[in-house]
Amino acid sequence: MEQLASALGTVVVGVLGCVVYFYGSNWLLDRVYPANVASATKGIHNLTRAHQIRPWLFLGPALLALGLYLVYPAVESIRLSFYDNDSDTFVGLSNYVWLWSDQGFRQSMFNNMLWLLFVPAMSTFFGLVIAALTDRIWWGNIAKSLIFMPMAISFIGASIIWKFVYEYRGEGSNQIGILNAVVEALGMEPQAWITIPFWNNFFLMIILIWIQTGFAMVILSAALRGIPEETIEAAVIDGANGVEIFFYIMVPQIWKTIAVVWTTITITVLKVFDIVFAMTNGQWDTQVLANFMYDWMFRGGGDFGRGATIAVIIMLLVVPIMVWNIRSANSENRGH
Structure with missing residues (x-):
């Protein structure tokens, strides 16, 4: 109850603070540059200046937050990557030379590549299929709500849920994990699923797919509804079946939206941390770049130089995709 009260109090204070700021700042601006003055020229000048300010x-708080929590950490990480573990001695490119020769980094990169190949593809595919199917049934909105619901759960919360799915008890113990219960019911031996090298990465990926499918479904459902009905009717008249209409008529018309969804999920995958941290803590060859950075930055006394170097690599991987994503979204908006 204490945590709940603290969270509610923070929300209330934050909302009231925003209301006070916006009303107060606008009230102050109108007093500094009043429109109702004796001189008409002065009034027009004040009105123009107030409109400019x-x-x-409204942008000020957001720009301040972005500068404080995004721009400054990025610049500081780049600086720290050229220093030693205590950030006292300049070491040049030594941290980058170490990085490319480190086995842990190569393992993390390999795992991240697996995530990049599997999660965006499966999330986008399932989201697209579900969006197309739910538009054809009367209870489609209910189904969409249920599928979108995991998006409201934090990655840590989702990981805890899936821990019970993959839970394994020792031989002779009652299995409480859903997956092992099914396996036992089929007459097979239960397994400690998240400890199986290589395949455990896919068990972790399923959690993120479960979360991101709802996001993909909502965006792609809106895009599908934007397809002109005349196009579909013309295809039906020409004798196209449902599968042909889906792949040859609908998908090409929303391809840009599919690409935006795909790249948005890709950015999320490149930054994935919570799921791996909560499920395996990077053990059993499940380490990814974000967890690798966390280990070097904060564990065992910490090495700020090497941790920052890994953070810079993650940033270099994310930025080009993000820029392409924004440009594609802007291009699509201009097209409409």
Whole structure:
């Protein structure tokens, strides 16, 4: 109850703070540059100046937060990557030379590549299929709500849920994990699933697919509804069946939206940390770049230089995809 009260109090204070700031800042701006003055020229000047300043009153807090929590950490990480573990001695490119020769980094990169190949593809595919199917049934909105629901769960919360799915008890003990219960019911031996090298990565990926499918479904469902009905009707008249209409008519018309969804999930995958941390803590060859960075930055006394170097690599991988994603979204918006 104490944590709940603290969370509610934080929300209330935050909302009231925003209301006070926006109303107060606008009230102050109108007092500094009043429109109702004796001189008409002065009034027009004040009104113009107030209109120029007012958008920045709304953008100001967001820009400050972005600068403090995004721009500054990025610049500081780049700086730290050229220093030693205590950030005292300049070592140049030594941390980058170490990185490319480190077995742990290569393992993390390999696992991240697996995640990049599997998670965006499966999430987008399932989201697209579900979006197309749910538009054809009367209870489609209920189904969409249920599928989207995991998006409201934090990655840590989702990991805890899936821990019970993969849970393994020793031989002779009652298995409480859902997957092992099914395996036992089929007459097979239960397994400690998340300790099986290589395949355990896919068991972890399923958690993120479960979460991201709802996001893909919502975006792609909106895109599918934007397809002109005349196109579908013309295809039906020409004798196309449902599968042909889906792959040859619908998918090509929303391809840009599919690409945006795909790359958005890709960015999430490149930064994945919580699921691996909560499920395996990087053990059994499940380490990914974000967890690798965390280990070097904060564990065993910490090595800020090497941790920052890994963070820079993650940033270099994310930024090009993010730029492409934004440009594609802007291009699609201009097309509409």
